[in-house]
Amino acid sequence: MSVLQPHDGTTEGSFYLAAELGTTAWGLLPNAASRPVLTVESGTVVCLDTTSHEGILPDQGRDPVKFFAEAGIHERDVLRDAVELAASAEPFDAETRGPHVVTGPVAVRGARPGDVLEVEVLRLRRRTDYGVISNRHGRGALPGEYPVPAPGHEDGLPVPAVSLVAHVAPDGRGRLPVGDGRDVRFPLAPFLGIMGVAPATDAPVHSVPPGAHGGNLDIRLLGEGARLFLPVQVAGALFYAGDPHFSQGDGEVALTAFEAPLRATLRLTLHSDASTRRLASRLAGPYAETADHYLVTGLDEDLDEAVRKATRSALAYLSERCSLPGAVALAYLSAAVDLRISQVVDRVKGVHVCLPKTDLHPLLTGAAPAAEPQTGEAPSTELTR
Structure with missing residues (x-):
């Protein structure tokens, strides 16, 4: 496949947000004090690019061109948004911020606390044919056991992260090299690990822990066709998305799954019944x-x-x-x-x-789980622009 760079290829819906420095945040989620990068009516279809944090993190060198070159990936196939973010002055402190890059926030006009924002996942397109699965910092389901120290590693020193580059095979399945000439093959099921609204706080919101606001839910079933319902916390809702995956197993035991960038087409509908x-x-x-x-x-x-x-x-x-x-x-x-x-x-x-x-x-009794939009207008079904 060709790499889906910012602004390249077709986009869908009424609005498109590239994952640029002015439309993304690294490590912190939007909060009540955040300013929206876009304001839309209920029922609007929005297309947005998401950037994976894998390959740009400091423990990976904060240089995605060099990082992916070691896996045989040419510079032309590395996303410009990843390169620009890694080279920017955007601060990164692993003690106070998470690793994730989120696009947004998008305000939905008329949203108020107590309402519910429905996020319908209409389409997810892969932006690359490769990504990364990492086990790092003694985290994951087996901290202290994995990552395994390399021979000659000195006791007491931090164990380096293990970041494995995985690929999309010609048959559309995931391909993880074993290292001895064999591959592990597995099905892909893209989804966004992070979809959320701004919490009702002015304090910084770390990107890692999920909560009532949604955020880093990592529910692998939220792929194309799924609808996520988020309780609105602040005026405008302030929706954002990120942490794109090509696939994940329930548990995500290594720490990350097949992390790789997606172009997402989403319908944002407000419910206030x-x-x-x-x-x-x-x-x-x-x-x-x-x-x-x-x-x-x-x-x-x-x-x-x-x-x-x-x-x-x-x-x-x-x-x-x-x-x-x-x-x-x-x-x-x-x-x-x-x-x-x-x-x-x-x-x-x-x-x-x-x-x-x-x-x-x-x-089922009473209203269906998804009530009609509260705008007085039918939601937009426009998908191509």
């Missing part, structure tokens, strides 16, 4: 919908507590949307529903509950 506001208040966090499931989340630094929160959210959803008594809902969850670990590496662990639509459609 009483039913949706009440559901969002009961769940107190992000929820989502795919072709097959309704998803609710549980987030906590303790994985056991994240499981408890996810289960309570599922009970609240089943009560609100299906009028199920608690004891019946809990029995149903235990008999038929999967609780999946989104990730265990983002300080705040994530669990998502997958509620099957086929089971619940006959029981």
Whole structure:
């Protein structure tokens, strides 16, 4: 494939945001004091580029051209936005900032706290045919065991990060070189690890831990066709996206998954009806919908507590949307529903509950999970500009 540089190729929707210095933030998420780079009406389709943090970080040399050259990738195939950000004066302090680059924020006119912003993922296009999977800084699911020190490593010194460059094979599958001439092949399923709204604080917001604002949820099911619902925290919502993945396994145990840049086409729709506001208040966090499931989340630094929160959210959803008594809902969850670990590496662990639509459609009461847009106009369906 050809590399999808900023402003190159076709874009979709009413607006396009390249991942440039004026439209991105590195390591910190937008907060209540942030100024939007774009303001849109509810129902607008926005196309935005996202930049992967892999290859630009200081422990990788903060020079993506040199970093990727070591994996045989030519300078012309390295994204300009990655090169410009790495070479900029943008500060990076691993003690106070996360690694992620986010594009935005985008304000949605009329959004107010208590409303819900629906983010519909219409299309995700790969911007490169390579990316990186990293295990670094003693993090991941096995801190202290991986990364394994290289022979001759001196005790007491930090173990260098292990960053493996993976590729997209001609058949469209992921290809991870083993190092002995063989490859591990696996399916791709692109998604945005970070989609969120600004939290109601003026303090800096670290990009790593997810929360009620969404952010670094790392739910791999949020690919094309998914809809994420985010409780609005501040006026305008101030939506942003980043942390693009070509694929990820539930858990993301190494620390990162197949991190690689995407061009995302998203529809942003505001909901302010009483039913949706009440559901969002009961769940107190992000929820989502795919072709097959309704998803609710549980987030906590303790994985056991994240499981408890996810289960309570599922009970609240089943009560609100299906009028199920608690004891019946809990029995149903235990008999038929999967609780999946989104990730265990983002300080705040994530669990998502997958509620099957086929089971619940006959029981739905009241408003559907996605109410009509509150603008008085039909959402834009324009996809090509």
